[in-house]
Amino acid sequence: MNDVLIELRDLVKIYDTGAVKVLGLNKINLQIKRGEFVAIMGQSGSGKSTLMNILGCLDKPTLGNYFLDGEDVAAMDPNTLNKVRNEKIGFVFQSFNLISRMSALRNVEIPMIYAHKKSPAARRERAAMLLEKVGLSGRIHHQPNEMSGGQRQRVAIARALTNEPPLILADEPTGNLDTASSVEIMEMFSALHKAGATVVVVTHEENIAAYTDRMLRFSDGKLISDKKNENPTPVRDLSIFEGMYKGESHVS
Ligand SMILES: Nc1ncnc2c1ncn2[C@@H]1O[C@H](COP(=O)(O)OP(=O)(O)OP(=O)(O)O)[C@@H](O)[C@H]1O
Numbered sequence: 001m002n003d004v005l006i007e008l009r010d011l012v013k014i015y016d017t018g019a020v021k022v023l024g025l026n027k028i029n030l031q032i033k034r035g036e037f038v039a040i041m042g043q044s045g046s047g048k049s050t051l052m053n054i055l056g057c058l059d060k061p062t063l064g065n066y067f068l069d070g071e072d073v074a075a076m077d078p079n080t081l082n083k084v085r086n087e088k089i090g091f092v093f094q095s096f097n098l099i100s101r102m103s104a105l106r107n108v109e110i111p112m113i114y115a116h117k118k119s120p121a122a123r124r125e126r127a128a129m130l131l132e133k134v135g136l137s138g139r140i141h142h143q144p145n146e147m148s149g150g151q152r153q154r155v156a157i158a159r160a161l162t163n164e165p166p167l168i169l170a171d172e173p174t175g176n177l178d179t180a181s182s183v184e185i186m187e188m189f190s191a192l193h194k195a196g197a198t199v200v201v202v203t204h205e206e207n208i209a210a211y212t213d214r215m216l217r218f219s220d221g222k223l224i225s226d227k228k229n230e231n232p233t234p235v236r237d238l239s240i241f242e243g244m245y246k247g248e249s250h251v252s
């Protein structure tokens with residue numbers, strides 16, 4: 001297996017809004033290896049979300065290439081792209097993006113319904129197991145509006161893990177959270193990284209980036225620095241997701 005999970009070559013994203021063209025990303029060259037824990041930093045408008053949308057196969061580059069697991073994403077047909085998104089990538093968003101009238105359990109089940117691989121009973125069992133791992137076993141029948149922000153984000157993390165994606169992408173996952181909840185969420189990403197997942201987190205905050213082991217900084221659509229972090233912030237329990245990533249790459 002190739003140890004490079006993500007490779008960008010001279011990647012350019014131009015937003016063409018008719019009258020004006022906006023350069024979202026400007027010739028990005030980047031490799032992220034399997035199992036890395038990476039922070040994406042930079043000012044508002046620097047291209048962080050643009051990059052995440054491309055990494056998550058939600059948007060395509062205008063020029064250049066994105067290879068995910070050795071495969072050129074631009075060459076994938078829509079069905080393959082959906083499959084890749086569903087099986088290889090777990091998303092966590094700033095605003096949680098949970099379905100408000102559904103229980104936590106149901107929210108976590110949804111990606112498994114799309115994947116068509118498990119019986120309803122097996123789906124519920126896995127959703128309950130994941131919610132237990134994120135510390136919400138007592139809340140599985142609660143709806144998002146009955147939970148705190150930190151709890152909602154933990155539901156979103158459980159949902160992102162349903163299909164054991166090798167790649168977890170989080171765009172400002174702590175942006176709407178207080179400090180204590182932000183710590184909990186970053187500790188969970190650290191544990192996922194420890195379990196073998198590749199985790200990419202966008203943040204504005206140095207202390208959030210400090211949990212990761214590599215910091216990339218963007219400015220005006222350009223990658224301006226790429227630094228290793230030799231001393232990531234220590235976390236209380238790294239074993240939460242132990243054993244989850246023994247296998248890899250589920251797309252057949
Ligand atoms: N859909 C779009 N149409 C046109 N321009 C866009 C679009 N999305 C982003 N842009 C532009 O691309 C540039 C990069 O935006 P992006 O959303 O990636 O920034 P960001 O680093 O995520 O910022 P923030 O920290 O505010 O979330 C900005 O100049 C933005 O205005």
Ligand SMILES: [Mg+2]
Pocket residue numbers: 048049050
């Ligand atoms: Mg953004």
